[in-house]
Amino acid sequence: xxxxxxxPRHLVMGMTNKKSLKCEQHLGHNAMYWYKQSAKKxxxxxxxxxxxxxxxxxxxxxxxxxxxxNSSHLFLHLHTxxxxxxxxxxxxxxxxxxxxxxxxxxxxTRLTVT
Amino acid sequence: AQSVAQPEDQVNVAEGNPLTVKCTYSVxxxxxxxxxxxxxxxxxxxxxxxxxGDNLVKGSYGFEAEFNKSQTSFHLKKPSALVSDSxxxxxxxxxxxRQLTFGSGTQLTVLP
Numbered sequence: 001x002x003x004x005x006x007x008p009r010h011l012v013m014g015m016t017n018k019k020s021l022k023c024e025q026h027l028g029h030n031a032m033y034w035y036k037q038s039a040k041k042x043x044x045x046x047x048x049x050x051x052x053x054x055x056x057x058x059x060x061x062x063x064x065x066x067x068x069x070n071s072s073h074l075f076l077h078l079h080t081x082x083x084x085x086x087x088x089x090x091x092x093x094x095x096x097x098x099x100x101x102x103x104x105x106x107x108x109t110r111l112t113v114t
Numbered sequence: 115a116q117s118v119a120q121p122e123d124q125v126n127v128a129e130g131n132p133l134t135v136k137c138t139y140s141v142x143x144x145x146x147x148x149x150x151x152x153x154x155x156x157x158x159x160x161x162x163x164x165x166x167g168d169n170l171v172k173g174s175y176g177f178e179a180e181f182n183k184s185q186t187s188f189h190l191k192k193p194s195a196l197v198s199d200s201x202x203x204x205x206x207x208x209x210x211x212r213q214l215t216f217g218s219g220t221q222l223t224v225l226p
Contacts, residue, residue: 048213102163
């Protein structure tokens with residue numbers, strides 16, 4: 001049973017659509033993350049929110065836009081995506097400092113861009 | 115810069131045999147090392163971590179890992195594999211970077 005809940009579990013969207021992924025953590029953690037997992041590639045950290053400060057991977061395209069309204073909720077807004085953006089998007093949370101604190105992951109959203 | 119490597123994409127082992135999934139790391143300063151497991155269509159689950167102390171760390175589901183500073187390794191082990199252990203395993207490194215660095219993953223298949 002996970003303390004991190006992601007919705008939806010599956011999403012199919014066209015390249016012109018706008019959609020959002022939602023993540024909620026019930027663990028009292030103060031840091032939340034978005035990761036992208038593609039087949040045959042290492043896990044890619046996209047965004048981090050810790051103590052309400054956002055840290056991002058500069059290689060993430062602007063068509064991905066995160067939002068963290070509070071320490072328990074995290075969104076990933078998607079617009080004009082490309083087929084290569086199809087992947088499993090994982091949300092995680094932890095208690096900072098993160099260098100020795102394990103991440104707790106949700107079950108992910110499987111995104112398919114057509 | 116810190117890095118972590120999992121040299122084997124795939125490990126196959128017979129049920130009941132011991133299993134080892136390899137991980138090596140590179141970091142300046144003290145390493146914080148983690149193992150995670152991912153079952154199909156699920157997120158990653160934390161198995162165990164090494165912060166300091168005993169080099170042999172015990173974790174969930176009968177798994178353990180041995181920290182070896184001289185070889186900069188943190189191999190995951192289990193004395194007797196189960197078919198249900200078949201999954202994707204990730205080694206991760208914390209330390210000089212603010213966030214964890216993940217390895218590329220090793221697919222473990224336990225054959226009945």
